[in-house]
Amino acid sequence: MAVTLKDIAAEAGVSLMTVSNVVNGKQARVSAATRERILRIVKDRGYVPSASARSLAARSSRLVGLLVPAEGEASLTIDPHTVEVVGMLERELRRLDYHLMLRGIARRKEITEALKSWNLDGAVLLGFQDAEIDRLDAGAIGGVALVAMDSYSANPLALEVRSDDFGGAELAVRHLVALGHRRIAFAGPGFSATGVVRKRYEGYRKVLAENGIEVDDALVTTVEIGHDEGLAYGRRLARERPDVTAVFTTADILAIGVIEGLAAEGRSVPGDVSVIGYDNADIAAYVTPKLTTVAQDLPGKAAEAVRLMMDRLAGKERPERATALGVRLVERGTAAPPPRRGGSGR
Amino acid sequence: MAVTLKDIAAEAGVSLMTVSNVVNGKQARVSAATRERILRIVKDRGYVPSASARSLAARSSRLVGLLVPAEGEASLTIDPHTVEVVGMLERELRRLDYHLMLRGIARRKEITEALKSWNLDGAVLLGFQDAEIDRLDAGAIGGVALVAMDSYSANPLALEVRSDDFGGAELAVRHLVALGHRRIAFAGPGFSATGVVRKRYEGYRKVLAENGIEVDDALVTTVEIGHDEGLAYGRRLARERPDVTAVFTTADILAIGVIEGLAAEGRSVPGDVSVIGYDNADIAAYVTPKLTTVAQDLPGKAAEAVRLMMDRLAGKERPERATALGVRLVERGTAAPPPRRGGSGR
């Protein structure tokens, strides 16, 4: 039913090989005349090469996996910030004539299964914890070009692409300090889960130290990313730590929850408390007041991921160090000078 | 390098065929004893069947395409509402041992190319306009099970999955009428683009008619979906139609923009004007006041899409009529009785 190389070859009166060479653009090997003729037939008949046959016969499948954690029976959780990266990844890959296979990973061995089964040329690991990247072992990965997004794993098997998390935190906390804040809280998921959070925490500490502000560990709180979690934390903070005048948060959705929690306890943002988010998700511009946040270079991240993967596929050496994509502070309405209090100051 | 059927067969001292039968669970064909032995070897050696070889040799690729429009050089635009469906689709398919290929479609013929190239068993068309679905032609589609999401196309080549758009609009507008509104505007993208909008418009008209409210075409406005578009429309509405006390919108993001535009012109929601959105996106719960909106049954939509596709793949008859997934009104803070005016009433 479907038209094959053989059909084209028969119609053109040449061998399979010649058609194959033409279709694959190996110009030097075929005369211009027969190339034209073959190309015309290919077009007329609507010939499209079989990717599975190619994948089987050649070394390359031109298929890249997009692997995303999926807990048990749950469906993939792709946050808005991530989904943008997915779209950009797809476009970059498509430009290069690669295809993207989206796969949820419930158990660890599914990573290797996906790689083997479809003979993937490469894979992007999106949203995995550093510890999971660490555990990848060479035997199972084979020659697949693996890119771990937002990872600080030391596993040499994976190429790493990430933003300048340390710098992003510096930007946010410096802004807060410049505004006059001294009691600045830090809220984000546990450090062990992702190096991203640790780096941001380190950036936070550095700026405090630079400014002679003592780090108060009671102000550093583990809060899972989510609106409700942020809300609960915001309420607690308002009740238990009225001295805190600013919060730096590792995600916009968390920040938005915090603001709502603060408000629920009668504290206004940014009048009483300043809040800074992270990611500059669309939503940051829709809430009231609009969220001050740290923006990542998402297109840069996607492009870099694909570039690294292609370099690796082309046999290039792994770069000495992971590049950190740029980051910038987006000032909107949730950061302002601290309120003047009854002179407690510090 | 990779272990193949042949390797397993050699180690087990049986033929390729027998291993194939075992791996594919054709129980009746192999004795329990040899099956156990083969399974053990498969596991020990970490054998994973080659999907491309299978796809080539068998009729089925067990691959489903997720086709999403991508204009020119742009990357896919997957709105938050859509991305949830993607995650759920992936999960359902994964359960059934299918894989999902994500593909942006810039030019129409890329649809057929994707189908042919990867020998897809099925494809889900997400976000295409009805007119594009209409244009699909049988030759190119072959036996692929096509599911068009949110489509009202009459093309028999595609199975259709959609929400009860008519009913959703009824719910929203009835709520508004019950609250006492008579001048209710409708804002959404052009009707021709998607039947979804048309159905919602029809639901809107029906409820007005039911309640003896004359439909004022000047109150029906084409507004592309987007925050800024909504904002601009909200401002215009506030300036030009102060008599309007309620707006029904075909998307949450649009509604949020409208609210902001109204506010920019000094009109409060829901004090002066009520606004109802559509989709119940996460964001609806984060804005202030929280958005009243129509929720779709997203898990149901994804499950239905997969069910229809599998039925089709199993050779079942196409159902008589497309099922419309349920819909419900989520009452939050943006719909209230109209303000009492200087007695204009109507």
Place this chain on the structure above:
DNA sequence: CTGAAAGCGCTTACAG
């Protein structure tokens, strides 16, 4: 510049 042969890793009838 062009082609005949072998093989990629499977499945599908068909025999026994």
Place this chain on the structure above:
DNA sequence: CTGAAAGCGCTTACAG
């Protein structure tokens, strides 16, 4: 219950 043969649609060396 088990197997030998053919073939899916391509690409890769290797010849000419």
